[in-house]
Amino acid sequence: MxxxxxxxxxxxxxxxxxxxQIAFIKLIAASGAYGVEIRRELFTDEILPLKHLREKIAATSxxxxxxxxxELWKKDGSLNIKELQLTFQEADLLSASWVKTSLGHYIKGVSNLEDLKQFLKRAEVKLFVENDQTQYGGNISDLKHFFESAYISDVPVRMTFDTGNWMYTNEKWMDALMQLKEFVAYLHFKNVIQNGKELTTIALSNNENxxxxxxxxxxxxxxxxxLEFPIAPVxxxxxxxxMVETNKTYKEGEVLCKS
Structure with missing residues (x-):
């Protein structure tokens, strides 16, 4: 599948x-991949080539x-409505099914989930929130509070679980997985290692563990x-x-290494 x-x-x-980004669509389709994630930060033109991209992607299905x-929430805890509206407008032009953002400064008891709920009610695109590399947007406790509160308030938002970003926030991915698993609907795989004083993203290991x-x-x-790691050579x-599509499900009790 x-x-x-x-x-x-x-x-x-x-x-x-x-x-x-359009130059890579054919390559991605030929690889047998299910989909493509267009990145807003990788556009260089002031006028985004969204229509052209949409047509190219549509031809590949x-x-x-x-x-x-x-960031979904601004520093004062309020909804980042202007940037959210612009992002969803761009997603509509692209005919994207999902929009992915980071959490931002969600403040329990301050951030108004009703504002987000009303915005998403009018949207056809689904919202996913990812743990990023900041101390506030990649904090397990804050993410858990947000998703639990969103669930209680019937806000249609799901989580993108980035496996490598926990390294940047000094959180343990296993703790994050156990506490946030029920909210996850999209995985971002990357292998982040300590390289001297820096963190470096490398390709996934084919190790069975x-x-x-x-x-x-x-x-x-x-x-x-x-697959959010360097694909080289392409x-x-x-x-x-x-490799990822045919992954065999782990059996309970198997030994796990940190690769």
Whole structure:
């Protein structure tokens, strides 16, 4: 079953900026991937080529996700309505099915979930919120408060669980998985390692005990999964797509390594 989505930031940034995201659509479709994640931050023109991209993607039948580097909640805890409206307008022009943002400064008891609920009531695109690399947007407790409150208030929002971003916020991915699992509907796979004083994203390991395999095994087999790590050379894309699609579900009690 096809379930792998390819974000455009998986490819060489310079090449994507020079050639445009549209240049990679054919490659992604040929890899056997289920969908593509268009990245707002990788557009260079003031006028976004959304219509052209939409037509190119439509010809391939790829599922479309639109990722925008905006924070859902502003520093004062209020809804970031202007940027949210613009992002959803762009997603509509792209014919994307999902919009992905980060949490931002959600403040329990201050942030008004009714505002978000009313906005999403009028939208045809679904909202996904991802744990990012900031201390406030990648905080397990804050994310849990947000999703629990959204569920109680019947706000139609789901979580994108980024497996590598927990390294940047000094949170443990296993703790995050156990506390946030019920809200997750989209996985972002990346392998982040400590490289001297810096954190570096590398390709997923094919090791049978790799952490990503365990994480994938905690969810239905058809849950969408994005490959957000450097695809180099690009002709390995199909290999990675097949590796993740054919992952065998973990058996309870198996030993897990940290690769």
């Amino acid at each position: 096809k379930n792998v989505i390819i974000p455009l930031n998986a490819f060489d940034r310079k090449e994507v900026l020079e050639n445009g 790829l599922f479309t996700v639109y990722s925008a580097p905006i 790799a952490a990503w395999r365990f994480i994938a095994g905690q969810f239905p087999i058809d849950l969408p999964k994005a 002709n390995r894309l199909r290999e990675y797509v097949e």
